Amino acid sequence: MSIGDIPSAILPSILFICALAILRSDKGAFDAFLDGAADGMRTTAKLLPSLCALIVATSMMFASGLADDIASALSGVFGAVGLPSEITPLLLTHPISGSASMASFSELLSRCGPDSGASLVASVIMGSSDTVIYVLSVYFSSVNVKRTRHAFPVALIAMIFCIFASSLVCRLFFDM
Amino acid sequence: MLGKCFSLITIASFVYSVITGRLHLLSSAILDGAERAVTLSYSLLGVMCLWSGVMALLRAAGMITLLSRILRPVLRLVFPYAFRTGVARDEIVACVSANLLGIGNAATPLAISAMKKMRDDSLSDEATDDMVTLVVLGTAPPNLFPSTLIALRRAAGCTDPYSVIVPIWIVSTLTSALGVALCRACASMRRRT
Numbered sequence: 001m002s003i004g005d006i007p008s009a010i011l012p013s014i015l016f017i018c019a020l021a022i023l024r025s026d027k028g029a030f031d032a033f034l035d036g037a038a039d040g041m042r043t044t045a046k047l048l049p050s051l052c053a054l055i056v057a058t059s060m061m062f063a064s065g066l067a068d069d070i071a072s073a074l075s076g077v078f079g080a081v082g083l084p085s086e087i088t089p090l091l092l093t094h095p096i097s098g099s100a101s102m103a104s105f106s107e108l109l110s111r112c113g114p115d116s117g118a119s120l121v122a123s124v125i126m127g128s129s130d131t132v133i134y135v136l137s138v139y140f141s142s143v144n145v146k147r148t149r150h151a152f153p154v155a156l157i158a159m160i161f162c163i164f165a166s167s168l169v170c171r172l173f174f175d176m
Numbered sequence: 177m178l179g180k181c182f183s184l185i186t187i188a189s190f191v192y193s194v195i196t197g198r199l200h201l202l203s204s205a206i207l208d209g210a211e212r213a214v215t216l217s218y219s220l221l222g223v224m225c226l227w228s229g230v231m232a233l234l235r236a237a238g239m240i241t242l243l244s245r246i247l248r249p250v251l252r253l254v255f256p257y258a259f260r261t262g263v264a265r266d267e268i269v270a271c272v273s274a275n276l277l278g279i280g281n282a283a284t285p286l287a288i289s290a291m292k293k294m295r296d297d298s299l300s301d302e303a304t305d306d307m308v309t310l311v312v313l314g315t316a317p318p319n320l321f322p323s324t325l326i327a328l329r330r331a332a333g334c335t336d337p338y339s340v341i342v343p344i345w346i347v348s349t350l351t352s353a354l355g356v357a358l359c360r361a362c363a364s365m366r367r368r369t
Contacts, residue, residue: 036232
């Protein structure tokens, strides 16, 4: 077994551990699973309204040609720093909202092809950073903290680093 | 926030399509988009169900507690004040563990209760060192298994949806490490001045 086989072994192994946990414990464990699954269903259902609005908005952005024109206007800059310009809509929406970035991500995958270089870079960015501006505002506003000191600049630097690291690591891992 | 995002994109697209004469393309794109939102949610539903169930089970079986015990020595260096005084320590450890497992739903309330405890301790509207570090970790959490992303990739028809996991491990670990290092550097710079 090589390192490349590990990812596809994770899910079956986790389910194996779950099955053991259910057998070992009293009947509470499977109830916990059912409760959690119902929760996941509710979360997905609750996601649909905002996902609907944002997917409609992003598909308008693509149909109007705005997304492609922004991407091609920035392609010189992006090319110079080694990023695929197709990921521009994702980079604009990803920091702000989870459903908006899901919308641009699935649009990107269907337009560029799910196995294209841009899709791979976009996947790694999606998996390695969260919605930066959203998290900052939710965490701080929940406790009414106004002077956030170095939080914003550090989060921004980490996000920019993440974008470039994603493209670099993808180029090392995949033929692109 | 979401409303503004929606309005901005919609208005910009509308105006742009009028200028470029593509207005007639928009109406079918709008209906397509609404339809795609349903197919996307539909294809996510099963995985979200399974994954939330699995995570609830592992949580009930004490997985977060176990992970917390493993993480404690590392987090001692990342949140020195919380570990010295005990303020919000358990919430912070549980929050980081939940993020690591990719349970965002569980991580956010834990993070907010950690923030509340730290706020009650500092009695100021200025963020403490530990608060900033927790927020930065929340914006770029290390990620062991990005379940939603895998589901999205599968729905889009990737030949190998799992191929990005090892790159994500590398990039997310490096990003979190950089964020934490910068936070610690800023904190110690401030103490010196």
